[in-house]
Amino acid sequence: MLEQQHISEELSGTERFYRMSDLANIPERPARIHQYKSGINxxxxxxxxxxxxSKGLIGVSEKTLWEWVRKGEFPQPIKLSSTITVWRATDIAGWMKSKEMEAKS
Structure with a gap:
């Protein structure tokens, strides 16, 4: 499936990116009330x-992905801003192919 996306992206000239929320598993968090202890509020x-x-494409936690990046075992991300980090879909597809992985869904 990722290879088909890659081929169509090359033909159309667009590039797809993934954010951490697309790649990593995100645990459930219940609603809560935060009480401000200082400042104007x-x-x-x-x-x-x-x-x-939510279940991510890779199927591991955010912490594990960052550890793999640090060790050089996962493609390096691209910083778009101080708060937005992305990975090229082509890099992820290549990494998954090298690990003989299928996208988790």
Whole structure:
């Protein structure tokens, strides 16, 4: 499936990118209330919504992926800004092919 995407991207001249949330498993997080302890909002409460668990393309945790990047066992990411990090889909497809992996879904 990734190879078909890669071929169509080459033909159309567009490049696809993956974010960490696309690659890593994201654990479930229940809703909660955060109470500010200092600053301009001291004493105020903020509701932080729940987050459903999701299964990533690679099927491992974010921590594991960053460890692999640090060790050179996973493709290097591209920093688009201070808060946005992405990987080229072609790099991920090549890495998965070298590991003889299929996309987890």
């Amino acid at each position: 001291k004493g105020r409460a903020r509701v932080i919504g729940e987050r459903r668990a």
